Amino acid sequence: MHKRGASIAASLTAGILLLTACSGSGQDEGGEAVDETAEPVELTFQSLSDQPAAIEATESIVAAWNEANPDVQVEIVPAGWDGIYDKLITQFNGGAAPDIIHYEAASIVPFAVDGYLADLSEHMSEDFVADVPEGIMESVTVDGEVIAYPTELQSYMVFANKTLLDQAGVEIPSGETMTWEELREIALATTTGGTYGLGWGLKSPTAAFMTMAPAFGGTFFEGTGADAELTVGEGELAIPELVRAMSTEDSSILPVSLTQSGSEVLASFYAGAIAMTIQGSFQAANIAADAPEGFDWVVLPPLEGPDGAGQAANPQTLSVNIDSEHVEESAEFLNFFTQAENLAALNEADALIPASSSAQELMAKNLEGEPGWDVVLSSGQHMTDAPYLFVDAYAQWKDTVATPAFQRFLAGEIDADGLAEALQSGWDEITA
Amino acid sequence: MRVLVKPAQYLALAAYIVFLGFPLLWLVSASFKSSAELNSLTVNLIPQDWRWENFSEALERQGLVRSAANSIVVALVSTALVILIALPAAYALARFRGLLRTVGTGWILVSQVFPVILIILPLFLILRTIGLTDSLVGLTLVHATYTLPFALWMLQGYVTAIPTELEEAGAMDGAGRTRVLREIVFPLLMPGIVATAMFSFVSSWNEFFFALVLLQSPDNYTLPITLKMFIGGEGKVALGPLAAGSVLAAIPSIVFFSFMQKKLTGGLLSGAVKG
Numbered sequence: 293m294h295k296r297g298a299s300i301a302a303s304l305t306a307g308i309l310l311l312t313a314c315s316g317s318g319q320d321e322g323g324e325a326v327d328e329t330a331e332p333v334e335l336t337f338q339s340l341s342d343q344p345a346a347i348e349a350t351e352s353i354v355a356a357w358n359e360a361n362p363d364v365q366v367e368i369v370p371a372g373w374d375g376i377y378d379k380l381i382t383q384f385n386g387g388a389a390p391d392i393i394h395y396e397a398a399s400i401v402p403f404a405v406d407g408y409l410a411d412l413s414e415h416m417s418e419d420f421v422a423d424v425p426e427g428i429m430e431s432v433t434v435d436g437e438v439i440a441y442p443t444e445l446q447s448y449m450v451f452a453n454k455t456l457l458d459q460a461g462v463e464i465p466s467g468e469t470m471t472w473e474e475l476r477e478i479a480l481a482t483t484t485g486g487t488y489g490l491g492w493g494l495k496s497p498t499a500a501f502m503t504m505a506p507a508f509g510g511t512f513f514e515g516t517g518a519d520a521e522l523t524v525g526e527g528e529l530a531i532p533e534l535v536r537a538m539s540t541e542d543s544s545i546l547p548v549s550l551t552q553s554g555s556e557v558l559a560s561f562y563a564g565a566i567a568m569t570i571q572g573s574f575q576a577a578n579i580a581a582d583a584p585e586g587f588d589w590v591v592l593p594p595l596e597g598p599d600g601a602g603q604a605a606n607p608q609t610l611s612v613n614i615d616s617e618h619v620e621e622s623a624e625f626l627n628f629f630t631q632a633e634n635l636a637a638l639n640e641a642d643a644l645i646p647a648s649s650s651a652q653e654l655m656a657k658n659l660e661g662e663p664g665w666d667v668v669l670s671s672g673q674h675m676t677d678a679p680y681l682f683v684d685a686y687a688q689w690k691d692t693v694a695t696p697a698f699q700r701f702l703a704g705e706i707d708a709d710g711l712a713e714a715l716q717s718g719w720d721e722i723t724a
Numbered sequence: 725m726r727v728l729v730k731p732a733q734y735l736a737l738a739a740y741i742v743f744l745g746f747p748l749l750w751l752v753s754a755s756f757k758s759s760a761e762l763n764s765l766t767v768n769l770i771p772q773d774w775r776w777e778n779f780s781e782a783l784e785r786q787g788l789v790r791s792a793a794n795s796i797v798v799a800l801v802s803t804a805l806v807i808l809i810a811l812p813a814a815y816a817l818a819r820f821r822g823l824l825r826t827v828g829t830g831w832i833l834v835s836q837v838f839p840v841i842l843i844i845l846p847l848f849l850i851l852r853t854i855g856l857t858d859s860l861v862g863l864t865l866v867h868a869t870y871t872l873p874f875a876l877w878m879l880q881g882y883v884t885a886i887p888t889e890l891e892e893a894g895a896m897d898g899a900g901r902t903r904v905l906r907e908i909v910f911p912l913l914m915p916g917i918v919a920t921a922m923f924s925f926v927s928s929w930n931e932f933f934f935a936l937v938l939l940q941s942p943d944n945y946t947l948p949i950t951l952k953m954f955i956g957g958e959g960k961v962a963l964g965p966l967a968a969g970s971v972l973a974a975i976p977s978i979v980f981f982s983f984m985q986k987k988l989t990g991g992l993l994s995g996a997v998k999g
Contacts (some may be wrong), residue, residue, distance in 0.1 A: 342953060343960065378844075385845050388848075555961070559764055562764060563765040563766075578763075584764075
């Protein structure tokens with residue numbers, strides 16, 4: 293009896309599976325309706341704009357293009373930042389990638405190395421190239437090919453509680469730049485009973501240390517791709533050592549902030565528990581919106597080391613799929629998209645720094661009177677190239693070696709020699 | 725001393741409920757807070773200023789309602805598919821003691837071995853060939869396929885737990901095969917079916933990766949994809965609207981569970997009477 297019942301059940305299962313399969317095919321035939329011959333040219337633009345204002349700005353730019361170019365219509369396909377790397381890998385391998393791809397330099401470079409992105413050197417407007425600082429252009433140049441239009445970027449800035457600085461008798465720096473030594477002195481001067489001079493969210497310290505190392509001549513990497521070599525010397529260790537000295541010798545850094553994210557530190561900043569905080573420049577907009585009423589704050593000038601105020605640029609990018617049938621049209625659209633007024637509007641909406649100088653100037657004009665923005669935008673001129681962008685094993689080294697090693701160093705578990713040894717041996721192990 | 729046992733038990737139960745419920749309570753609280761309050765060192769469970777705008781922002785932004793509707797359709801249909809396929813298959817696997825059972829069991833185990841990242845590309849190519857990428861039908865089939873092995877495993881355990889003697893007794897009393905299944909086996913299996921349906925529903929409701937990769941059009945996005953879009957680049961997060969969106973997103977799931985929970989209890993009672 294059971295065997296017979298089981299056979300019936302098995303047959304039923306097979307039948308359902310068959311029906312499901314048939315149902316899938318039916319939907320397929322009914323749902324597939326792509327007409328390749330349709331005019332005008334249609335471009336898909338996978339946009340990662342996430343802030344409501346930035347979404348609106350992107351839509352507005354695209355609408356202006358579509359109106360002016362009836363033969364080349366652009367369709368925005370919104371996507372999120374989370375998981376976008378996996379999505380792009382599948383899209384590229386499955387031949388379903390959009391024509392225009394929004395991403396960031398650090399993550400898009402591997403796709404260029406693997407040959408998924410079109411060379412835009414010949415298509416990119418000469419005016420735009422001349423308008424973008426050299427270091428930023430280098431961040432989107434792979435093996436001599438320009439693989440993306442740089443659009444938006446952030447720098448690390450020092451935000452200060454003006455009231456606390458005034459109370460400590462500190463003269464607020466007003467020059468074009470300020471030195472790290474000045475930062476240390478101000479932090480020490482503003483550290484009193486219940487207040488620390490500085491709070492720096494170094495939960496994931498590698499990105500901050502890599503970005504700011506150029507001020508001390510630190511590059512971390514020489515060479516590109518699989519041939520890149522790691523160098524850990526004085527320039528690379530300068531900022532971690534300074535942070536540790538401020539933490540252990542001066543006691544001028546809020547200890548818990550070293551384990552927090554940048555955003556988490558802002559609560560202490562608003563509460564007056566810290567006089568200054570180092571944050572991504574985009575936080576200027578959040579501070580303006582979230583700070584308690586009467587909270588008097590300023591952005592201090594870009595930090596400068598012995599080698600200048602340079603910070604490694606990792607801009608957001610717009611690239612073109614090499615398999616797109618409309619590379620030229622896509623590049624034309626991007627030339628329009630990156631015009632000064634468009635980039636200024638987009639960056640204003642995103643609270644970021646435009647990649648081109650003319651857009652920075654325009655945005656500075658638009659935001660005249662808004663606290664801190666003149667200083668934030670001036671930091672855009674100090675952006676320099678980021679050698680780590682072109683290193684094959686960087687992501688793995690960063691996550692498995694550098695971040696844990698920096699965390700151990702900041703926690704006092706290892707000294708500077710131990711840190712250098714951990715960074716180097718970890719790199720050797722990964723690249724062996 | 726004995727007098728204290730009962731209150732202590734209730735106290736422990738209350739503590740456990742608080743432990744489980746507090747994150748949800750905190751989420752609800754966060755959904756009414758302003759960005760300034762969320763970024764303050766002051767911790768309040770009750771928001772200082774009730775910010776209802778978080779909900780309107782969540783609803784207006786990114787098409788949350790449309791995504792919720794997509795998620796409901798995909799989760800319900802994939803759950804129905806899973807139960808329809810797994811129920812007879814589980815019965816067959818539990819009762820059929822031959823090669824089919826060995827092969828079937830082996831298939832279930834093997835199918836659980838492969839990580840999602842390994843199968844996504846071939847899956848994407850197959851679905852693209854049959855025109856089911858960027859389609860809720862395709863996503864539903866993927867969810868059903870991916871959940872099916874474990875659901876089958878779950879249901880098989882429930883079927884095995886039903887003594888064959890009960891079916892034989894029914895047959896001895898003159899009931900036919902269909903009647904035995906309908907009046908003896910299915911009522912006893914109801915808790916298993918409900919538990920499996922809940923598992924299947926939640927798996928589909930929360931599933932992110934397949935939806936992320938397979939769906940291209942915002943019109944087809946499911947809730948996990950839409951909610952993730954509240955988390956932006958450069959570490960920017962719209963916490964208030966995200967919390968509000970999460971609260972709204974939890975409602976259909978809670979309704980489904982409330983409804984199914986009764987069935988789960990009913991099935992258990994039914995089993996107890998029959999047993």
